[in-house]
Amino acid sequence: MEREMTARAPLFQTHGTKGRTLYKLYASFILTCILFILFYRLTHIPLEHYTLTFAWISLFASELWFSFYWILTQTVRWNPIYHQTFKQRLLQRYGNELPGVDVFVCTADPVAEPPSLVMSTVLSMMAYDYPKEKLSVYLSDDAGSELTFYALCEACKFAKHWIPFCNKFDVEPRSPNAFFYKSCHSSSSNLPISNEWSKMKDMYEEMINRINFVVAQGKVPQKLKQHQGFSKWTSDMIPRNHDAVIQILVDRDDENSVDNENILLPRVIYVAREKRHQHHHNFKAGSMNVLLRVSSQISNGPIILNVDCDMYSNNSQSIKDALCFFLDEKKGHEIGFVQYPQYYDNITKNDLYDNSLNVLSMIDLPGMDGFERPLYIGSGCFHRREALEGRKYSKGYIEDWNRGVDRTCASACVLEEKVKHLASCIYEHNTLWGKEIGLRYGCAAEDMLTGLAIHYKGWKSKYMDLERKAFLGVGPTTLEQNLLQRKRWSEGGLQIFLSKSSPLLFGHQKIKFGACMGYSIYNLWAANSFPTLTYLLIPPLFLLNNISLFPKVRIYIINSNLITNIYDHQYLTFSIIVS
């Protein structure tokens, strides 16, 4: 009886927030204010001078736009939802038959993304608390650099010590860089500084020194090229023009495949796709698609986790939390992907450039979850392989969680050669890759577009924020990096708005209208720039001539704050309600 009860109990449950009614009252108050402002503008148009009339009408147009955008944002603030997962139930029911998980880590430049840090991310993935025979870690190196390959060889050797250490002391986080940094700088570290701790730290530092030495040299000295894989680097290889290199560094059934306590290690595969000047490589989307194909022949895990190389796993349980969604008997089969938030651990106290993305992580994505369509925002997302590969959701769909690859006859070397053509430049020519299959090309926000396509094909998605953050990354720190990132996001969003996938214009037949409006917040982000500029320039210019475009000072304050900063105000109020 008890077993039956657990068998039927869901693997996750969903709840709303307590402050919802209060928030709705607050939003109604704001709406009334907005209507008053618009009414005032319409009934007081100054006609005495044409510049004044023009300024007035410009402000009115901006306010109309802000009001429209405010209504868009309300869709995701009206009904945010949050989930709770039951990992214990998952393990009771599926402990011995958990699905294979393929982790894709992407790196593109050994200078901007130092291999020593990339290896900490890779090690945090290898050390997940998950059956190692079910885990495969793929590193995509878009620079095709032997420095990164060398670093990965070092990381695999270090993993033999690191993983047992993590298991023994229940280490969190399992990125050695973050772990040693945090245990030296924070009093809350759960591990006493012991002999073993010091030994492991020394070992880690020695490895990092070796990697940094090689990186500083710009090439791997001959005596360090112990792995036969180095023979694939020829002297004419440059990042934009080289042959594909695929190396299975840790496989099954060889002396390299176990840690020093004789426990199996996860598979580790290095992939540098072919690059040629004359062929466009489609950035991260292109590399992810190569990994999708290559992995389908090596491990073929039904679940795929993608992380950027600077975003380590901060919670060794997060795979199991994600699986609680996919494996839930009642709702799991509809879910195409599960997105975790992207938090950064290098945010400065004042967060000058607003990098913490709190509104997105704490409100907007839970709000989109209310429509069962949180966005795919890139790093930290678990995908159902079939959904990513372009399959449509159909009602009777049943996933084959045990799928794998029949490897009985293929040794690692044979397999490497066999799958090489999947990483070639011409493989995708005249195929649907990048259009209907895999990550979508031609958009600066390839992840949002890909997630949207998955939603259009009938799949739902989930958003999950764990108490112990699932992933932590390195956010942009300079103004230049910020502008570049924001420009890419706003440009990508606008591209989607103007395309035939536009949620607001064409999406309502495929997904709920509320979700279309939610997507449009990001699609129309760039369009806010003109009204904002108008609003920031015109009133002060007129004030210089002692002409106020607002009725009274007090109302001006309310007005400008309400309209231009409305999102922040709501966020503040809302977070008070939520907490």
Ligand SMILES: O=c1ccn([C@@H]2O[C@H](COP(=O)(O)OP(=O)(O)O[C@H]3O[C@H](CO)[C@@H](O)[C@H](O)[C@H]3O)[C@@H](O)[C@H]2O)c(=O)[nH]1
């Ligand atoms: O040709 C390329 C370019 C980039 N990358 C990798 O893609 C990731 C993201 O690139 P980055 O330049 O760091 O972009 P960010 O703006 O920091 O990334 C955010 O925005 C991207 C797209 O908007 C998402 O894909 C990311 O997951 C999300 O973290 C990094 O790991 C890169 O190494 C490649 O593999 N190949």
Ligand SMILES: [Mn+2]
């Ligand atoms: Mn990045």
